[in-house]
Amino acid sequence: MPPLEGRRIWLVGIGGAGLSGYALLAHAWGAEVGGWDRNETPYLGPVREAGIEVRVSQEPETVDDREVFVSSAYRGVAGRPRADLLAELVAAAPSIVVTGAHGKTTTAAMIAFALRETGRDPSWIVGGEVPQLGANAGAGEGWLVVEGDESDRSVAALHPRVAVILNVDLDHHSEFASLAEVEEFLAGWAATVPEVVRGWELEPLDAELGIPGQHNRRNAAAAAAALELVGVPRTEAVAALASFRGVGRRFELVGEVRGVEVFDDYAHNPEKLRAALATARSRARERGRGRVLALFQPHLYSRTMHLATELGRALADADVAAVTEIYAAREQPVEGVTGKLVVDALCDARPGFSPGWTPRLEDGARFLSLRARAGDVVLTVGAGDVDRAAELVLADLS
Numbered sequence: 001m002p003p004l005e006g007r008r009i010w011l012v013g014i015g016g017a018g019l020s021g022y023a024l025l026a027h028a029w030g031a032e033v034g035g036w037d038r039n040e041t042p043y044l045g046p047v048r049e050a051g052i053e054v055r056v057s058q059e060p061e062t063v064d065d066r067e068v069f070v071s072s073a074y075r076g077v078a079g080r081p082r083a084d085l086l087a088e089l090v091a092a093a094p095s096i097v098v099t100g101a102h103g104k105t106t107t108a109a110m111i112a113f114a115l116r117e118t119g120r121d122p123s124w125i126v127g128g129e130v131p132q133l134g135a136n137a138g139a140g141e142g143w144l145v146v147e148g149d150e151s152d153r154s155v156a157a158l159h160p161r162v163a164v165i166l167n168v169d170l171d172h173h174s175e176f177a178s179l180a181e182v183e184e185f186l187a188g189w190a191a192t193v194p195e196v197v198r199g200w201e202l203e204p205l206d207a208e209l210g211i212p213g214q215h216n217r218r219n220a221a222a223a224a225a226a227l228e229l230v231g232v233p234r235t236e237a238v239a240a241l242a243s244f245r246g247v248g249r250r251f252e253l254v255g256e257v258r259g260v261e262v263f264d265d266y267a268h269n270p271e272k273l274r275a276a277l278a279t280a281r282s283r284a285r286e287r288g289r290g291r292v293l294a295l296f297q298p299h300l301y302s303r304t305m306h307l308a309t310e311l312g313r314a315l316a317d318a319d320v321a322a323v324t325e326i327y328a329a330r331e332q333p334v335e336g337v338t339g340k341l342v343v344d345a346l347c348d349a350r351p352g353f354s355p356g357w358t359p360r361l362e363d364g365a366r367f368l369s370l371r372a373r374a375g376d377v378v379l380t381v382g383a384g385d386v387d388r389a390a391e392l393v394l395a396d397l398s
Contacts (some may be wrong), residue, residue: 211242
């Protein structure tokens with residue numbers, strides 16, 4: 001019998017990267033699934049194609065005769081937290097959970113892809129679009145690979161056979177007061193898991209990969225270690241990882257016009273921003289004497305308030321930079337906290353530099369397109385809706 005046979009489930013926030021995946025797997029495992037979201041999202045296409053009911057409206061909708069699970073973006077709606085459903089899914093199959101401040105979507109996708117490529121028929125839920133997997137979730141007969149979220153401590157509810165902790169960083173100041181608190185929390189969770197890969201203990205994978213960046217060599221090293229723990233010989237694992245082509249919005253080439261390449265990346269904290277800019281710099285060097293132009297959209301008021309200095313220092317690695325207003329996501333505005341804090345920090349980090357303070361994405365895209373020239377690499381970067389700026393840059397350049 002499928003693990004969720006007979007269950008009737010309603011998901012509030014079904015269009016998100018996480019809950020859309022939960023919906024697909026729960027449906028495949030026998031549950032009757034439906035859900036609501038405020039907006040249309042790219043993730044809803046596969047959900048509807050699976051025959052799952054979706055309602056889109058301005059006010060949250062629930063169904064009385066179903067179990068309701070709620071995304072963290074809609075915490076005011078009555079129902080159980082989304083983590084409860086993920087915990088059930090993880091408990092229903094031999095599971096690998098990937099967590100950490102940086103790289104968990106890519107690494108989880110790497111592991112799922114390699115398991116499938118080596119004939120091990122995995123299930124998976126990852127927080128991004130993975131073209132080679134076909135969707136952000138899928139059901140098989142083998143290991144289940146998922147991301148665990150440390151940002152709200154919900155990973156503590158997950159009890160897999162294998163844990164992958166990629167790195168430890170203070171990225172969610174509304175939840176953790178210090179780096180030491182994050183370390184203590186993750187160490188406590190790791191102690192409950194039979195097998196744990198600690199990414200910082202590994203050397204970057206020394207093999208050709210289909211995706212650029214030293215950070216991805218670290219991700220691949222952690223993926224290979226996890227694959228070995230579940231019975232995939234290292235030579236098989238490395239060969240599969242070499243053919244992995246990445247996750248959407250992870251240094252994703254959007255297009256090229258007049259010799260200017262435009263990439264988009266999900267990076268939203270200082271370490272990720274540095275990694276994305278370093279990858280862009282490597283690409284610019286490959287192209288000759290090109291420069292790196294970056295449009296950054298800060299994500300969350302709490303993160304910007306605490307990390308504006310570090311974000312500005314990271315952004316100083318670009319040759320030309322513009323910053324938009326903060327993407328609020330689930331947070332309410334905080335007085336005095338705007339994207340201008342990152343601009344000021346950038347100016348402090350690099351005296352004489354003239355970044356653009358462009359609160360609107362459209363203005364930021366225009367700022368870069370007016371300055372871009374053949375051979376340059378343009379990077380739109382952030383965890384909000386900055387991805388639409390990449391097309392704007394390309395249109396301006398056309």
